[in-house]
Amino acid sequence: MNGRESEVLEVLLEAATTVRREQDLAGRLIPPPAWWDLAPATLDELFRRQVFAREVERALDPAGRSGTVKAVMGRILGA
Amino acid sequence: MTEIDSAFLAARAGDAEAFADWMGRVERPIRFGLRRFARAVDVEGVVQETLMRMWLLARDASRPLTGEDASLRFAIGMARNLARAEARRLGREAHLPIDDSLEDPVPPDPPSDPGLARAIRECFEKLSRKPREALLARVRYGATTPDRSVAKLLLMSPNTFWQNIARARRQLADCLRGKGVPLEEILS
Numbered sequence: 001m002n003g004r005e006s007e008v009l010e011v012l013l014e015a016a017t018t019v020r021r022e023q024d025l026a027g028r029l030i031p032p033p034a035w036w037d038l039a040p041a042t043l044d045e046l047f048r049r050q051v052f053a054r055e056v057e058r059a060l061d062p063a064g065r066s067g068t069v070k071a072v073m074g075r076i077l078g079a
Numbered sequence: 080m081t082e083i084d085s086a087f088l089a090a091r092a093g094d095a096e097a098f099a100d101w102m103g104r105v106e107r108p109i110r111f112g113l114r115r116f117a118r119a120v121d122v123e124g125v126v127q128e129t130l131m132r133m134w135l136l137a138r139d140a141s142r143p144l145t146g147e148d149a150s151l152r153f154a155i156g157m158a159r160n161l162a163r164a165e166a167r168r169l170g171r172e173a174h175l176p177i178d179d180s181l182e183d184p185v186p187p188d189p190p191s192d193p194g195l196a197r198a199i200r201e202c203f204e205k206l207s208r209k210p211r212e213a214l215l216a217r218v219r220y221g222a223t224t225p226d227r228s229v230a231k232l233l234l235m236s237p238n239t240f241w242q243n244i245a246r247a248r249r250q251l252a253d254c255l256r257g258k259g260v261p262l263e264e265i266l267s
Contacts, residue, residue, distance in 0.1 A: 007242075014241040014248070019222050021124050029128055031121035040118040040174050047117040048266045049248070051110065055265060056251065058103075059199035060218045068123065069102045070222035072130045076095055 012037050017049045019067035087150040090137040098137060102130050105151045112155040119166040119174035129158040195260060202254035210247035213240050 001009070015034035022030045038046060054066040061070070080088075083104050089097030109129055113122045133154050136142055144150050166175050203211065216229050230240035255262055 010245045011238055011241045014244045015226060015237075017244070018217070018226050019123060019127070020225055021121075021127060029121070029124040031124055035121050043118045047114060047122055050123055051107075051266050052248065052252070052262075054106070054110070055195070056199055056203075056214070056248075057218050059196040060203060060215070064196070065099065065103060066106060067218070067222045068106055068126055068130070069099055072102060072127055072134070073095065073099050074223050075131060076098070076134055 009042065013042065013046055013049055016046050017053045019054075019071045021071070081148050083148050083151050087137065087144070090134070091140070093138065098134055101150065105154055106130070108151060109154055109158050113158055113162055115176040116159070116162040116166070119171045120162045120169065121165075122162075125158055125162050125165060128161055129154055132157060132161075195265070198255055198258050198260050199251065202251050202258070205254055206247055206250050209235075210243045210250060213243035214247040214251075217244060 012034045016032050016038060018032055021032070024030055035043075035046075054068060057066045057070075058064050065073075083101065086097050086101035086104060090101050106126065110122065110126050113120075113125055116122060116125070133150065136144075136153075137150075144153055146152070163175060166172050203214070206214065212233055213230075213235065216233055217226070220229050220232070226240060227237045230237045233240065235243065252262060
């Protein structure tokens with residue numbers, strides 16, 4: 001993998017690490033656009049980055065909540 | 080009764096804050112229970128869908144759960160079923176785990192580690208300015224606001240925003256390793 005390809009992969013992985021999910025008309029959560037561009041083999045690395053990102057979110061959030069918990073709470077309270 | 084059971088019991092009474100506490104306790108084991116599905120489905124989406132369905136179940140008095148950590152065990156099973164169904168819907172069955180009996184046992188989440196959280200906060204303070212701004216904005220707004228909009232708030236292009244998040248992650252990881260934090264254990 002050359003430098004440019006590696007830079008593109010980094011951006012895709014970080015974009016896919018987000019907790020924000022759109023919903024389709026049936027209410028199903030849609031994977032972020034970057035997720036579709038990742039090869040299956042790189043999805044293991046995405047898993048690790050998501051685990052790390054959620055730990056960082058817990059540590060930096062005043063209530064100790066990860067982005068996942070905040071996203072679900074947003075839907076529960078907004079429902 | 081475990082702390083997980085207590086939190087879920089309070090959520091059954093309609094207490095959304097108690098449910099948030101329950102989610103904080105079960106999110107990691109649910110996610111790690113899906114590790115072998117990572118190539119087939121969007122794990123983050125399945126975790127969130129599982130938590131949403133557990134909220135609906137918590138509000139349904141006709142569906143009791145019994146036994147120690149029953150809500151966690153039920154949620155992990157539900158998450159794996161959702162992952163299998165989602166993989167079929169997306170036509171990605173080929174990436175599902177071959178043998179379900181090999182699924183990793185998932186222990187209840189250990190209590191949150193205040194030492195790790197403190198180390199992350201200390202390392203966060205040492206990040207360079209732009210990566211720090213990008214990461215903080217994502218932590219504050221990322222659950223409800225698309226990254227592209229968060230980037231706009233910071234007057235960054237989306238690509239620059241994600242590159243800064245990547246730099247923040249690398250700098251944090253290096254700092255944590257420097258403090259002797261066993262990062263590989265946390266991520267596996």
